[in-house]
Amino acid sequence: MLKFIFMILFMNVFMFYKNIYWMVQNLLFLGAFLFMIKISSMYYFCNISYYFGMDMVSYGLILLSFWICALMLMASESVVRLNNYTNLFLFMILFLLLMLILTFSSMSLFMFYLFFESSLIPTLFLILGWGYQPERLQAGVYLLFYTLLASLPLLIGIFYIKNNDFTMNIMLLNYCKLYNLEFLYLCMVFAFLVKMPMFLVHLWLPKAHVEAPVSGSMILAGILLKLGGYGLLRVFSLLQIMGMKFNYIWISISLIGGVLVSLICLRQMDLKALIAYSSVAHMGIVLSGLLTMTYWGLSGSYTLMLAHGLCSSGLFCLANISYERMGSRSLLINKGMLNFMPSMALWWFLLCSGNMAAPPTLNLLGEISLLNSIVSWSWLTMISLALLSFFSAAYTLYLFAYSQHGKVYSGTYFFSSGVTREYLLLMLHWLPLNLLIMKSNFCMLWI
Numbered sequence: 335m336l337k338f339i340f341m342i343l344f345m346n347v348f349m350f351y352k353n354i355y356w357m358v359q360n361l362l363f364l365g366a367f368l369f370m371i372k373i374s375s376m377y378y379f380c381n382i383s384y385y386f387g388m389d390m391v392s393y394g395l396i397l398l399s400f401w402i403c404a405l406m407l408m409a410s411e412s413v414v415r416l417n418n419y420t421n422l423f424l425f426m427i428l429f430l431l432l433m434l435i436l437t438f439s440s441m442s443l444f445m446f447y448l449f450f451e452s453s454l455i456p457t458l459f460l461i462l463g464w465g466y467q468p469e470r471l472q473a474g475v476y477l478l479f480y481t482l483l484a485s486l487p488l489l490i491g492i493f494y495i496k497n498n499d500f501t502m503n504i505m506l507l508n509y510c511k512l513y514n515l516e517f518l519y520l521c522m523v524f525a526f527l528v529k530m531p532m533f534l535v536h537l538w539l540p541k542a543h544v545e546a547p548v549s550g551s552m553i554l555a556g557i558l559l560k561l562g563g564y565g566l567l568r569v570f571s572l573l574q575i576m577g578m579k580f581n582y583i584w585i586s587i588s589l590i591g592g593v594l595v596s597l598i599c600l601r602q603m604d605l606k607a608l609i610a611y612s613s614v615a616h617m618g619i620v621l622s623g624l625l626t627m628t629y630w631g632l633s634g635s636y637t638l639m640l641a642h643g644l645c646s647s648g649l650f651c652l653a654n655i656s657y658e659r660m661g662s663r664s665l666l667i668n669k670g671m672l673n674f675m676p677s678m679a680l681w682w683f684l685l686c687s688g689n690m691a692a693p694p695t696l697n698l699l700g701e702i703s704l705l706n707s708i709v710s711w712s713w714l715t716m717i718s719l720a721l722l723s724f725f726s727a728a729y730t731l732y733l734f735a736y737s738q739h740g741k742v743y744s745g746t747y748f749f750s751s752g753v754t755r756e757y758l759l760l761m762l763h764w765l766p767l768n769l770l771i772m773k774s775n776f777c778m779l780w781i
Contacts, residue, residue, distance in 0.1 A: 335381050335382070335383050335386040335387060335388060335435075335439045336383040336384070336386065338365065338368075338369060338396075338435060339386065339432065339435060339436065339439075341365055342365070342428060342431055342432045342435060343432060345358060345361060345428050346425060346428050346429065346432075348421075348424060348428075349421040349422065349424055349425035349428075350421070351421070352421075354421075354424070355407065355414050355420055355424060356407075358407065358424055358428070359404055359407040359408060362400060362403055362404035362407065362431075363404045365400050366397065366400035366401050366404060369396065369397055369400055370397065372393075373393065373776075377389065377390060377780060377781075379441065379505060382441070385440060385441050385442045385445055386436070386439040386440065386441065387439060387441050388438070388439050389780070390776065390780030391564065391567055391636060391780060392438045392439055392564075394636070394640050394776065394777070395438045395557070395560055395564055395639075395640075396434075396435055396438045396439060398556065398557060398560070398640060398643050398644070399431055399434040399435060399438065399557050400431070400435075401644075401762075401766070402552055402553060402556035402557055402643065402644075402647055403427055403428075403430070403431040403553070405552065405647065405651075405759060405762055405763065406427055406548075406549040406552050406553060407424075407427065407549075408755060408758070408759045408762075409548045409549060409552060409651050409654060409759055410423065410464075410547065410548060410549045411755060412658065413464065413547075413549075418464065419463065419464075422463070423460075423463075423464065423549075426456045426459050426460055426463070427456070427460075427549065427553075429456045430453060430456035430457065430460075430553060433449050433452045433453040433455075433456065434449075434453055434557055434561075436449040436452075437449040437450050437453060437561060437564075438564065440504075441503060441504050441505065442502045442503060442504070443492045443495065443496075443502040443503075443504060443507075443568075444492055444493075444496070444502050446504070446565070446568070447485070447488060447489055447492055450485070450561055450565065451481075451482070451485060453558065453561065454477070454478065454481055454482075457477070457550065457553065457554065457558060458474050458477060458478060460546065460547065460549060460550040460553070461473055461474050461477070461542060461545055461546045461547075461550050462474050464547040464549070464550070465545045465546055465547055465550070466545065466547070467545055469541075469545055470545035470546075472541065472545075473538075473541040473542045473544070473545035473546070474542075474545075476537065476538040476541050476542065477538045477541075477542045480528055480531075480535065480537070480538040481525075481528060481529065481538070484524050484525045484527075484528035484529075484535070485525035485528075485529075487520070487521035487524060487525065488521060488522060488524070488525035488526075490521055491518050491521035491522045492522075494518055494521075495507075495510065495512075495518075495572070498510075498512070504568055507568075507569075507571050507572045508571045508572075510572055512572060512573065512575070512576065515576065516576070516580070518576075519573055519576040519577075519580060522569050522572070522573060523566070523569070523573070523584075525562075525565070526561075526562040526563075526565040526566045526569070527562065527584060527621070528562070529558070529559070529561050529562030529565070530559060530562035530563060530566075530617045530620070530621050531559070531562070531614060531617065532584060532587060532588055532591070532617075532618070532621055533587055533588060533590070533591020533592065533594065533595060533614065533618055534587060534591065536591075536595070536614045539554070539559075539610055539613065539614060540607050540610040540611055540614075542554060543555070543606055543607070543609070543610035543613075543650075544604060544606050544607050544610065544663075548650060548651060548653075548654035551606065551610075551647075551650040551653075551654075552647040552650050552651065555609070555610075555613050555642075555643070555646035555647050555650055556643040556644070556646065556647040557643060559613060559617055559639075559642075559643075560639045560643060562617075562621075563617075563620055563621070563624060563635060563636070563639050564639075566621075566624055566625075567624065567632065567635075567636065570624075570627060574627065577625065577627055578627075581625040581626070581627070584621065584622075584625050585621075585622045585625050585626070585708070585711070585715075588618040588619070588621045588622045588625075589618065589619070589622050589708070589715055589718040589719065589722070590718055591614075591618050592614075592615045592618030592619055592622075592718065592722045593718050593721045593722055593725065595611050595612075595614045595615045595618065596612075596615050596721070596722060596725030596726060596728070596729060597725065598611050599611045599612055599615065599725070599729035599732075600725070600728060600729050600732060602665075602729075603664055603665050603666060604663050604664060604665070605653040605656065605657070605663045605664075605665060605668060605733075605737065606650065606653050606663050608665075608729065608732075608733055609646060609649045609650055609653060609733075612646070612689060612726070612729060612730070613642070613646050615722065615725075615726065616638065616642050616646075616726075617642075618722075619638070619701070619704055619708075619719075619722060620635045620638050620639060620642070620700075620704070621635075622704070622708050622715075623635045623638075623703070623704035623707045623708055626707045626708060626710070626711040628707045628710060628711065629707075629781060630703045630704075630706045630707035630710070631703075631704065631707030631708070631711075632781060633703060633777065633778045633779070633780065633781060634699075634700050634701075634702075634703030634704040634706070634707055634778075635700070635704065636777060636780070637696060637699050637700035637703065637774070637777040637778065638696075638697060638700025638701060638704060639700075640696060640700075640770070640777060641688070641695060641696035641697040641699075641700050641767060641770075642697065642700075644688075644696075644763050644764075644766055644767040645685060645688040645689050645695070645697060645763070645767055646689070647763060648681075648685045648688075648760055648763030648764060648767075649685050649686070649689060651756075651759055651760060651763065652678070652681060652682055652685060652760065655678065655752065655756055656668045656671065656737070659674075659675075659749060659750065660743070660746065665736045665737060666743075667743045667745075668737050668743075669736065669737065669739075669740040669741060669742060669743055670738070670739065670740050670741055670742035670743070671737055671738050672738045672739060673742055674742070674746070674749045674751065675749075675751050675752055676751075677751060677752060677757070678751070678752045678756075679738050681757070681760040681764070682734055682737065682738055683734060683738075684764050685760070685763070685764060686730045686731075686733060686734040687730075688764070688767055688768075689726075689730045690726050690727045690730040690731075691723075691726070694768055694771050695767050695768055695771065696767055696768070696770045696771050696774070696777070697767075698771070699771055699774055699777065699778070700777075701723075703778070705719060705723075
């Protein structure tokens with residue numbers, strides 16, 4: 335693992351060079367392909383160096399981090415064109431990637447916590463530095479306070495485990511069982527629930543998404559939401575007995591919240607806000623499946639996390655492409671795009687169908703296994719799951735139909751249909767999403 339960590343670490347020096355932007359992007363793709371070669375049947379930790387190693391769960395998420403960060407640079411061409419502190423922007427993205435790789439490959443709970451929190455800093459700078467509206471300050475404060483307040487108890491919980499079991503190693507947590515420690519359970523779980531985000535503590539997400547630049551939105555939707563799911567996957571081996579008592583609370587909130595958020599999606603006029611709220615609905619079902627603690631649930635939540643990372647990130651790219659042309663994210667202005675950008679309408683269709691889990695996307699595999707796990711946990715959940723699936727299709731169709739069809743906004747005089755870079759960007763989101771289902775044993779058979 336150290337060779338990849340050092341690779342990113344030494345790439346940070348590039349912030350002192352001029353005209354290095356596209357080379358860094360190519361190097362990140364190279365890093366992604368080198369990392370792909372490292373795959374083996376990693377059901378246990380391997381590639382261990384010091385406190386870092388990876389198993390199948392870490393592998394998928396680190397690869398996703400590499401991929402999304404390379405695509406972020408590709409999407410943020412306007413930063414280079416306008417010379418908007420390009421080198422500082424590069425440094426932020428490389429620093430964020432470094433923190434994410436360190437988070438996913440940490441084998442010690444404390445180091446995981448440290449890097450988990452550190453990934454917040456570059457994200458905050460991306461939103462504050464390259465965001466669009468003055469409200470980005472409020473969004474940054476929301477992001478900071480929600481995450482920090484929820485994760486301080488996690489630090490106390492980690493030190494309690496260290497004091498109790500004399501270890502913070504993730505591998506050894508399977509052998510520690512904690513009984514009747516309701517407070518510890520809440521400490522360990524709550525930080526990850528906010529990061530997911532669970533309904534009721536999700537308010538920071540739509541704000542952060544709407545105010546963030548396209549790169550900020552991509553990394554938020556693609557990877558930072560997955561930190562919560564990853565943390566829960568790691569910690570639940572320790573909290574199984576407590577989970578049997580209390581998980582029903584979070585599952586109920588997530589499923590009912592998912593339906594309510596889907597209804598909120600149907601009333602959105604802002605492209606980015608709609609995609610952001612749909613992320614909350616998807617993460618609700620991921621969280622519910624994960625907390626059932628069944629085999630189907632754990633592997634399904636991991637699969638949907640990967641799928642959602644690619645799909646949601648692609649949708650934010652599309653929203654940004656429209657925003658760069660029209661200067662607005664409102665659906666009232668972004669209408670009739672089919673007339674202007676017929677080729678782009680195909681990508682809207684493909685990524686929207688991914689968002690509502692149509693075959694052959696990886697989302698379908700994830701959602702089917704999650705439905706299995708949640709229904710096997712309780713028959714009553716079928717009501718909210720049926721509503722969730724129906725409304726998921728409804729708001730995705732609403733997004734597609736409103737943006738592509740209808741009368742063209744009369745204030746539009748000239749237009750660019752889309753450049754090669756944008757089509758390549760969307761292709762690189764969509765291809766892995768549909769090809770991964772051919773090799774789904776990596777997503778489903780890692781336990």
